[in-house]
Amino acid sequence: MKIFLHTLKTLPFLTVLFIILGGCSLRIGNYPLLPALFLIPIYYWLIFRPDWLPLWSLFGIGIFYDALMGSELGFSSLLLVLSGLIGYYIRPILSSQHFFLIWGIFCCYSLCYLMIYGLLFSGGWALLFSWAYGIVLYPLVAWSLSHLHLRLQSYV
Amino acid sequence: MSFFIRHKKSAALKPKANPYPSRSPRWRYRLGFTLIAIGLLGGILRLHKPFYDGIEQRLFEGTAWIQAGFIHPFQETRALLKNTHVFMHLREEYERLSQENEKLKWQLQTLGALHHENGILRQHLHIPIVEQCGHLTAKILSSPYDGLHHFFLIASGDKDGIEKEQPVIVKEGVVGRLEKVGAHVSRVLLLNDSNSRIPVITSTSQQKAILAGDGTFLPTLVYVGDVRKIQQGEQVLTSGMGGIFPAGLPVGIVDEITNNKIRVRPYVPFKSIEWVHILRLHPEGFREELNAALRAE
CATH class of the missing domain: 2.40.10.340 (Rod shape-determining protein MreC, domain 1)
Known part of the structure; x- marks a missing residue:
């Protein structure tokens, strides 16, 4: 059972990688789902299980994303580690009873992330649409993650 | 799935935000140290271009390999569905390809003459003929x-x-x-x-x-x-x-x-x-x- 628990701790890392790999070729209309889509699991885990998504994990995810997308290595890592820092201060004011508050803060967080990301890449409308898709898809992805997380956790 | 899950509590499962007290100086110290380390290491590596390029190349190969492995089953499924569709319309496809083949044969004949003419012009202009x-x-x-x-x-x-x-x-x-x-x-x-x-x-x-x-x-x-x-x-x-x-x-x-x-x-x-x-x-x-x-x- 201990092995299963340790395996469970890699769940955030694996879900983020899964969403990056799956979302890489996905688009709605002419606009991308990434990078806003992969911010959803990161935000979720940073809020609900930050101990399962440590800094090295965020750093690794950032490097993986940059290497896959061909962008400057380390840029996403830096943004994600900063997200970890912000999550650390935001977490105390959140409560699981107020889903709309969590969703609203995700909107602000993803907007800030994409604005900084947009400084490096000339995304324009594509980034704005990605942000909108991220907001719309947040409840669905967060709901799936919460079921996966809590059911597996309850099993352990 | 239900046989796999063992609920400890009968209450509805809800994620609990902030289950861990986290305002510890140790955490802050660790984060600050990590940020400084990333900045320093990243800056040094970025300035040393051959080293950076080598790392970038290896990371690209690794991530691309993972991506290829991840996408492979989806692509195979798509190909299978497409093949089924092609198989159902085999006769029409055969006729279309036969027509296309005839057209290409005709174009090839025309291109042969042009290729010959091109060779003569190159000779006159003293342009070396490189390998095609x-x-x-x-x-x-x-x-x-x-x-x-x-x-x-x-x-x-x-x-x-x-x-x-x-x-x-x-x-x-x-x-x-x-x-x-x-x-x-x-x-x-x-x-x-x-x-x-x-x-x-x-x-x-x-x-x-x-x-x-x-x-x-x-x-x-x-x-x-x-x-x-x-x-x-x-x-x-x-x-x-x-x-x-x-x-x-x-x-x-x-x-x-x-x-x-x-x-x-x-x-x-x-x-x-x-x-x-x-x-x-x-x-x-x-x-x-x-x-x-x-x-x-």
Whole structure:
């Protein structure tokens, strides 16, 4: 059972990688789902299980994303580690009873992330649409993650 | 699934925000240290270009390999469905291919005469005849063509004998060039990426220019000889300068001219292509031919 628990701790890392790999070729209309889509699991885990998504994990995810997308290595890592820092201060004011508050803060967080990301890449409308898709898809992805997380956790 | 889950509590399962007290100085110290370490290490590595390039190449190969492995089952399923559809319409497909084959045979005969004529003209102009370039057909693994990312991952690499900077085309025209080449997977930089620059020439007004991608779906023409001579709807071809793309490959059509800014609509339907051709040009021979042609001019 201990092995299963340790395996469970890699769940955030694996879900983020899964969403990056799956979302890489996905688009709605002419606009991308990434990078806003992969911010959803990161935000979720940073809020609900930050101990399962440590800094090295965020750093690794950032490097993986940059290497896959061909962008400057380390840029996403830096943004994600900063997200970890912000999550650390935001977490105390959140409560699981107020889903709309969590969703609203995700909107602000993803907007800030994409604005900084947009400084490096000339995304324009594509980034704005990605942000909108991220907001719309947040409840669905967060709901799936919460079921996966809590059911597996309850099993352990 | 229910037999697998063992609920400890009968209450509804809800994630609990902030279950851990986290305002500890140790955590802050660790984060600060990590940020400084990332900054220092990243800065040093970035300045040392050969080392950075090596790391970037290895990471690209690793991530591309994972991506290829992840996408493979989906692609196989898609291929299976497509094959089923083809099998159901086998007769129509056979007739279509027979007709196409006849057309191609006829074109080949015409091209034979042109090839002969070209050889004679080259002899008269003293242009050396270089080895004809071959091509390799490769399958596209992933194509995040979405206004933000402009590249394709293709299932060919070093093992197939392709090299960096080789041109990538489809039957409609130029797609881009090889940006990174791994062992089995490579990345194609599309012509509308902001890092892409292709020397081109307009078909009617004969104006040389550079086709510069700017991250939008319509790349622009820059360094144009005379902007006023260019007409809307004019064809844009590769000029053969620069030593990467051979001359005469179709690129696109002049779509709009506003405030001396010329936008080109590429011929290639980036969203729907599944295969690409990589031209195996020999850069040395190509440059030699180009220089000889320029001297002859």
